[in-house]
Amino acid sequence: MILHLLRSSPFSALDIAQSLALMDQDDGLLLMQDAVYALQGQDQPWFEQLQQRQGIYILKEDMQARGLSHCPSFIEQVDYSKFVTLTLTFDQVVTW
Amino acid sequence: MILHLLRSSPFSALDIAQSLALMDQDDGLLLMQDAVYALQGQDQPWFEQLQQRQGIYILKEDMQARGLSHCPSFIEQVDYSKFVTLTLTFDQVVTW
Amino acid sequence: MATFSILVTSAPFDSQGSNSALQFIRAAIESGHSISGVFFYQSAITNASAWQSPPADELQLHQEWLALHQAGVPLHVCATAAARRGILGADEAQAKNLSGTNLQEPVLASGLGQLMVLLNSDRLVQF
């Protein structure tokens, strides 16, 4: 089980498509740094892909830094402490 | 008249869409650095947009560096000397 | 409790990566985990520079790394990647007849082999 860390804005880079293409059903994805702007992508094709999956997380501190507060319920908000725990719940970590 | 310099691979970044969105009919686009990989995008939606335009250039040295040799006729190959001339043919230069 | 190795490959200030690494490490230590080492590679080598001088209202990242070292976290930088970008340890500085050096203890100028040693941990996390 791999935990994918996505750092880039899905509005600017195609890393989101690449990480989703490599994800198994039991893998996880943490939206961090500029990737938290994914929250603003309700009309984007990749948003639907996120919606159809289990194991989508978002880093609370990075949301707050950028003035984002609304988060749909299918994305689980985590702080750094929970982020650490997540890296141990999964077997490996891949950074995008 | 603006000359747009595109540096990033259109397979990885969405800069190509942004520069095309801001281009007038008389503006130019130079594919340089990793943007020369655009040559490999025959099946990509942005390739058709390039094809429908005038004023698409590509930097020969950057193609050669990356092992690319085939260039369709609608894209004009330029060397650094012609690149310098181009920046004077247009009124402003924008780097992406 | 687990042991973590941290690989930092993104430039301080130019990217958020070093900040994220710092916050992750602090959270890991607070939760009782241990850090077997931090390794700076690629443009992250600027983290190793003792000369970083940001304006007073900005984070002095190098000082934050030194504080983590005080808390027992070993700090390594790839000597080749650092030299390429102008960060020189005592040996390289001497070879160039320089009177100073911007790569100082406790940050260690290491080879990539040191990163291999760090792989001997429960998790490797890259920032």
Add this chain to the structure above:
Amino acid sequence: MATFSILVTSAPFDSQGSNSALQFIRAAIESGHSISGVFFYQSAITNASAWQSPPADELQLHQEWLALHQAGVPLHVCATAAARRGILGADEAQAKNLSGTNLQEPVLASGLGQLMVLLNSDRLVQF
């Protein structure tokens, strides 16, 4: 014949930007144009470091810039952006009680106002 100002904002080695700028400037000079100045900003400030020490089979970018200066091209670096990233001129080094400095003439530690002066040219090209 025209005058060009060159703004470099991408990191040497980590990006091709500095190489592209170098080749553009050489081609412009060969065609008889003049360069009113090169200004290093953001992560491009590493170009100003006199301490760059790449392996022997790689380009020593700093030396290439010095050669351009010999050919009459003024070189400026944003002092604030440089200090943030550990590139210090004589004044900053003295303020920190350092015995050496990695930002030396002919590269000039300038303010962003110097870039405004450089705008007084036919074209500004950013790399």
Add this chain to the structure above:
Amino acid sequence: MQSIAIINRHAPHGSSHGQEALDLALVAGSFGQEVGLFFIGDGVFQLLRQQQPETILRKNYSKTFAALEFYDINTIIVCQDSLKERGLGEDDLSVAVELLSPTALTTRLKQFQHIVSF
């Protein structure tokens, strides 16, 4: 007088582009240059209200946008397509801006002598 257009095309905090573009804008303004600030693509996120980058150990420079008029910078142009694509409206922004279509934005861009992008 010279004139300079500064394009912001990156989101804040993940990189330093926004902060160093703003530094440049302030200096250009105080040197009496005519400055145009353009926000396109992810650059529109620079202007979001209620940013708190202190939580991630970064500087909160977004407060400075409100002070631009004191530096005689009054041309703040936002790409309306970029804003809409990101689910945002003018109300989400911290300063008053001019919303333009890409075509109209390009026309304005061409009125400046030099263009830099961050």
Add this chain to the structure above:
Amino acid sequence: MQSIAIINRHAPHGSSHGQEALDLALVAGSFGQEVGLFFIGDGVFQLLRQQQPETILRKNYSKTFAALEFYDINTIIVCQDSLKERGLGEDDLSVAVELLSPTALTTRLKQFQHIVSF
């Protein structure tokens, strides 16, 4: 013995990712680690034949891929979807590789203890 998977996801020469990923792979190999080199997305361009980066003042490290076996690195995996999307086939590559679907590639990736990406 430890094992490490190295993902190459950037094109060569525009950045330093490829060169520094390869440096790391060679050291890992000579330290007796089990190394897997993965090429996905633009990373597949790393393996193109006939690169001449000397023309842009960059080092031609692509020649080194042919020497990987001397460092006991025999696992070179390329994402077949990425290759096809970029109009390339196995014949365009400078070394023999294992072509895998994204699903099969992920399965292989999970056999390594640690994963880094460049």
